Amino acid sequence: MKTAPGSFFEDFRLGQTLVHATPRTLTSGDAVLYTALYGSRFALQSADTFARQLGLPRSPLDDLLVFHAVFGKSVPDISLNAIANLGYAEGRFLKPVYPGATLTAQSEVIGLKENSNRETGVVTVRTKGLDETGTCVLSYVRWVMVRKRTIDAQTAELHVPALAAAVAANDLSVPADADFSDFDTTASGSDFLWDDFVPGEKIDHQDGVTVEEADHMMATRLYQNSARVHFNQYTEEKGRFGRRLIYGGHVISLARAISFNGLSNAVSILAINGGRHVNPLFAGDTVFAWSEVVDKAEIAGRADCAALRLRLVATKNLPCDAFPDKDASGHYPANLILDFDYWAVMPRR
Amino acid sequence: MKTAPGSFFEDFRLGQTLVHATPRTLTSGDAVLYTALYGSRFALQSADTFARQLGLPRSPLDDLLVFHAVFGKSVPDISLNAIANLGYAEGRFLKPVYPGATLTAQSEVIGLKENSNRETGVVTVRTKGLDETGTCVLSYVRWVMVRKRTIDAQTAELHVPALAAAVAANDLSVPADADFSDFDTTASGSDFLWDDFVPGEKIDHQDGVTVEEADHMMATRLYQNSARVHFNQYTEEKGRFGRRLIYGGHVISLARAISFNGLSNAVSILAINGGRHVNPLFAGDTVFAWSEVVDKAEIAGRADCAALRLRLVATKNLPCDAFPDKDASGHYPANLILDFDYWAVMPRR
């Protein structure tokens, strides 16, 4: 058969490395379309002049655009037959990616666990995005629930990898050529710097954005993410939800853009500690978001900037002025869609 | 509070200058997306070869794209709590903007007038767009109706600025390096030049374009315009209109692109004399447009081109073959949405 059927649970082997297809050169056009899809306003990614004031050659591409491009490449090999994208961990952004870079991706299988129903199993992979020089620009772990081809298939291996609860602060790095000493807070849109944030502080980002089918499909295609559940209404209307499911990464980007109002100076994502899509999002829903400051950390050798650990929570059709959250038993209400834990860099006073 | 609440009427001071956040580097990707959003076909902005035939280094960005980018920056400081964008005047495009330019914006408060209900007031600002060299590329006045935070707030100042009914013809300028002598009317799409237009002449542009939610939100995000009323169906369905309101500038760009059929050689906008959004536009509506030649003027020192003063009227769900207009008392029918008065440059015979 000439078409690629995608891998089923029993096809994966522990330690196996999958080199994903379709290298992609990202350009300033990707940056523009990303802006149009999310309305992001972080100054570093918006203006070459602002980036140069910080010592960088020009505006880097949005960290999440890089994430989505790498993620998209992994879909045909990892998650074409996935039922759910369960979570992320140990994500690190290792090098800024500028327009003109060509990204490739590969994944190593680091965990396999069959579910008790024997119909599905959980596959954990560490995916790396490499630029055209072979340098790793992004590394992250994700785990997905994948169908088995046949219920009786033997799946001898079993391994649940130990994953860090968070990326350690002393593993965070900021580009050596970046200097935040003369950070322009008028241009960036906020006077609040790292020193002004307090662990436990919660921020309601206020803005709500309604999602359309055309938006999320265009975004997902931009990332060359071919997961069928996002595109095919004919099939999905007979499926679990009766509708096209929106790519989880689209939600992360929406929430991150919404978080500009309150976190304007959290200009780059340094690491993804964890992330879960706790409920599905559909076209017509309106996304809101709030953030919690989880932790603060200095970055080795840097007096000009430091790291803020943030929890970004997104909802659908529910404003966030009351900071809606999971309950004491860890159960998420139906209007919560994303619980995302990351480290961002922010200038210091 | 870390989030920016936006300014209320009583926060503005006469003479105050607001330097807006989020500088933005515009690239060829912006030009492409602008084309996809409006279908604009003016040859000067479409083809570098055409621009070079006129002596320019390459195609400039569409004037209205520049306008929207500058306007978008002013929203968080000026109109986040606006009820209505009432009008424009004294708009001047002072320098072509090419891909690669970085725009910033600032506004001076030049007028303040509380409304008699004491709940709102009219704020008038002169907004300037500057490129990365600090040169002003665009200047315009707009006035908006803004909510008061508290009805009892004192608003001592009162000033209604005197605004010109139109930009004077001898204030119009065309780039010194542009020469329209060898203008290619086959490439531009029309043989009608400045000499062929007569004041009082009306042109029905015929084409109708239906707007979708995804279109206008993508455009408005491209301009980093964060006014909430355009994006949040959850909130708006409880609001005045029950729906998301389309950014007025989107209507101007739609009407301008539609006007290509009839005004193909009006290749650049030199000035905005005035403009009013006289009724709201919503997704699902179909926009039509017609133009009236209001005036003609020579441009000092130029024998190759001259200026045409045009009134661009847009409607919704109403073809323009009968040139629908305000009535004798100045009242606009419900299907009229835009009354826009501008100077364009056109080659002469």
Add this chain to the structure above:
Amino acid sequence: MKTAPGSFFEDFRLGQTLVHATPRTLTSGDAVLYTALYGSRFALQSADTFARQLGLPRSPLDDLLVFHAVFGKSVPDISLNAIANLGYAEGRFLKPVYPGATLTAQSEVIGLKENSNRETGVVTVRTKGLDETGTCVLSYVRWVMVRKRTIDAQTAELHVPALAAAVAANDLSVPADADFSDFDTTASGSDFLWDDFVPGEKIDHQDGVTVEEADHMMATRLYQNSARVHFNQYTEEKGRFGRRLIYGGHVISLARAISFNGLSNAVSILAINGGRHVNPLFAGDTVFAWSEVVDKAEIAGRADCAALRLRLVATKNLPCDAFPDKDASGHYPANLILDFDYWAVMPRR
């Protein structure tokens, strides 16, 4: 009248050449938006590094993007008053088009035939796309049914051109600087090369993509295609279908992108042998596709690659696992929308 009314059947003359308006510089932004509209994953057009491995200077623009840009220019002169776009033939892609190229277009009228109802006629044109050096990059024939302005108009000329059933294999050419010897099948996404395909073989491409109004209008505007039937719901709801008709070229691009799964190594289109839009597509429909290998041919002087003649069939709301097709009498069922016959280049072992 200042607006262009478009040509009616009796306006065309055999042998007449129409030079179309609106030259267009295509950039990397066009490539990005094309990716976002269709999700295309062919490695040659996706990554500059991949193109350079084959000896090319960078990724060329997608062949169909070039086709649509050229087609769009011809609309105001050829098909503004068309009822139907009936077919294509003798299409040849003669030179790769890279970002930065400026395309112009012209058409020669090579066939005219009035229909027996005297209300319409069939106009056949050979359209050429030229780059900024005047080199022809694309040539194709299309025929359209065009309204007459007046039923009594005399239309003396009658000529039905003889068109080739397919572009001859020895008329196919591959860029001299391209060398497929070291083609990377991991990057391209499939191990199946030219040697592995057999005439008569059918491939179900599996994926289905639902189309939205915003998608197809944005695509059609990107191509500056101004045919009214695609944009104006106000008028169309009173028309033949009650809805906006989707540009046929949008269907070709959708089907081609879907065909990646099964034909990943068919990296470029060399020729269009024929194509027919056999039923209309509307927003909300889901497009599926299957391909048939019609023929195989070596390319003169090339041991590294060869040509595959493919028939690409697209359906709406009908999966293609049963390869739905026209019946024995040549009648197409209502769910079939496209029957497209082309030559693609593919690397050899």
